[in-house]
Amino acid sequence: MGLSPKHSPRTPTYLFPCVIALSFFSLTGLLLYKVDDVVSRTGTVVGHNLEPTPWHVFPTKPFDEETRQSRAYKIIQCSYLTCRNAVSGGSGRLGYAAGDAKAKAPTCPDFFKAIRRDLEPWMKTRISEGHLAEAQKYAAFRVVIVGGKMFVDWYYACVQSRAMFTVWGLLQLLRKYPGLVPDVDLMFDCMDKPSINKTEHNSKPLPLFRYCTTKEHFDIPFPDWSFWGWSEINIKPWREEFPDIKQGSQAVSWRDRKQLAYWKGNPDVLSPIRTELLNCNDSKAWGAEILRQDWVAAAKSGFKESKLSKQCNHRYKIYAEGYAWSVSLKYILSCGSVTLIITPQYEDFFTRGLIPLQNFIPINPLDLCPSIKRAVDWGNMHPREAEVLGKRGQDYMETLNMDRVYDYMFHLISEYSKLLNFKPTPPSSALEVCAESVLCFADEKQTLFLNSTKVSPSQTPPCTIKYV
Ligand SMILES: *[C@@H]1O[C@H](CO)[C@@H](O)[C@H](O)[C@H]1NC(C)=O
Ligand SMILES: *[C@@H]1O[C@H](CO)[C@@H](O)[C@H](O)[C@H]1NC(C)=O
Ligand SMILES: *[C@@H]1O[C@H](CO)[C@@H](O)[C@H](O)[C@H]1NC(C)=O
Numbered sequence: 352m353g354l355s356p357k358h359s360p361r362t363p364t365y366l367f368p369c370v371i372a373l374s375f376f377s378l379t380g381l382l383l384y385k386v387d388d389v390v391s392r393t394g395t396v397v398g399h400n401l402e403p404t405p406w407h408v409f410p411t412k413p414f415d416e417e418t419r420q421s422r423a424y425k426i427i428q429c430s431y432l433t434c435r436n437a438v439s440g441g442s443g444r445l446g447y448a449a450g451d452a453k454a455k456a457p458t459c460p461d462f463f464k465a466i467r468r469d470l471e472p473w474m475k476t477r478i479s480e481g482h483l484a485e486a487q488k489y490a491a492f493r494v495v496i497v498g499g500k501m502f503v504d505w506y507y508a509c510v511q512s513r514a515m516f517t518v519w520g521l522l523q524l525l526r527k528y529p530g531l532v533p534d535v536d537l538m539f540d541c542m543d544k545p546s547i548n549k550t551e552h553n554s555k556p557l558p559l560f561r562y563c564t565t566k567e568h569f570d571i572p573f574p575d576w577s578f579w580g581w582s583e584i585n586i587k588p589w590r591e592e593f594p595d596i597k598q599g600s601q602a603v604s605w606r607d608r609k610q611l612a613y614w615k616g617n618p619d620v621l622s623p624i625r626t627e628l629l630n631c632n633d634s635k636a637w638g639a640e641i642l643r644q645d646w647v648a649a650a651k652s653g654f655k656e657s658k659l660s661k662q663c664n665h666r667y668k669i670y671a672e673g674y675a676w677s678v679s680l681k682y683i684l685s686c687g688s689v690t691l692i693i694t695p696q697y698e699d700f701f702t703r704g705l706i707p708l709q710n711f712i713p714i715n716p717l718d719l720c721p722s723i724k725r726a727v728d729w730g731n732m733h734p735r736e737a738e739v740l741g742k743r744g745q746d747y748m749e750t751l752n753m754d755r756v757y758d759y760m761f762h763l764i765s766e767y768s769k770l771l772n773f774k775p776t777p778p779s780s781a782l783e784v785c786a787e788s789v790l791c792f793a794d795e796k797q798t799l800f801l802n803s804t805k806v807s808p809s810q811t812p813p814c815t816i817k818y819v
Pocket of ligand 3: 798799802
């Protein structure tokens, strides 16, 4: 007797679709939840999911993407999928052969010797994972280079596009010298003020890279982001900006320039010396012309008025530190005017090569206006010497071309890497970054700057440092 249809188990034609649908939805739900979770924990080169550095808070910028979904898509796409398919990176070949006689290494500028001084604190102790773990408390991100690939672990966001251009610079270094950059593990803070005070960290110096240092700090100076461009205020990459300024400076010969000392900048950056400088704004009494740079107005007018190449019309130009060191020094020196440097507290990697009365005139911050006046009077009395001094400042900046900037990075990283007493490996939380993944996050202007600073494998070896 056959089973009556009434008693047969429920037909699978109902069951399977239900089960399948149910598992599909829960799987999708789980997947979406997982994706959401991953997305919200992924730091990026433009600062997604990152707080500003607590030691220097700044307003975070809004992101371009309009919706949550488009943001999630971008983060997944740029951070997880892009480098996998990328072809670039440090895997190319050097443009010269080892025994190539034409590929003679140039000699590095003298100031490269400062690298050894900067790393002196770790010569005996070397650098352990413990050092890095402690330095992490002061870092915005960690860079690990292994086998020519670069990994970044993000801790905090950096103001504006500093992180993007700094990471880009490192990636270009890997492209320029494929196979030469050693494995390395380093902590980086991208804000202005040095933080590893020599007194406080006397018993255990911590290695931390940033854009400047002082005599009282262990912080290790590294070329700042603006060498690759400062898109927010329209300062082009150094490769273009220096020739522009130099050309602009030739429009007015030194003799025909105003016989005054000129400064234009932002005095509202908690810089006592800039505030004081405003008091010297008197062309008769102090021979100085001090102007306020209004970046908001400049942005509105498309930065036409603030073009650096049009600011070489004075015989003397003043450099005053801002909140810490200021990127403006390299542009001021590039004019070929006599640079009056108000004796600074901070130094960056290249300022250690400047020589007083050779390529600049030091100005006493404790006797500010009279000291400026004396320099201006001297120059106007000795125009020939003053003109030569100004030219030497410009020559100094011309020597510091991008090849030398990369060489400085190369030597610093190489010397630092020798001090590590462990084998660098990317932490599990770090993600690979590559040129494509950085470009993936870049806006229009940034893309333009990044594009124009791409390098190819070098035709010559890095410069050599002559220690004697
Ligand atoms: C370093 O720390 C010491 C001790 O706390 C302090 O007196 C000194 O002013 C600090 N130096 C700098 C440059 O901040
Ligand atoms: C400096 O003086 C000039 C001329 O008197 C003036 O135009 C300019 O606004 C002054 N600069 C500042 C920062 O006040
Ligand atoms: C960047 O460069 C590439 C190749 O050189 C070019 O195809 C692309 O259009 C450039 N992008 C921009 C925004 O300039």
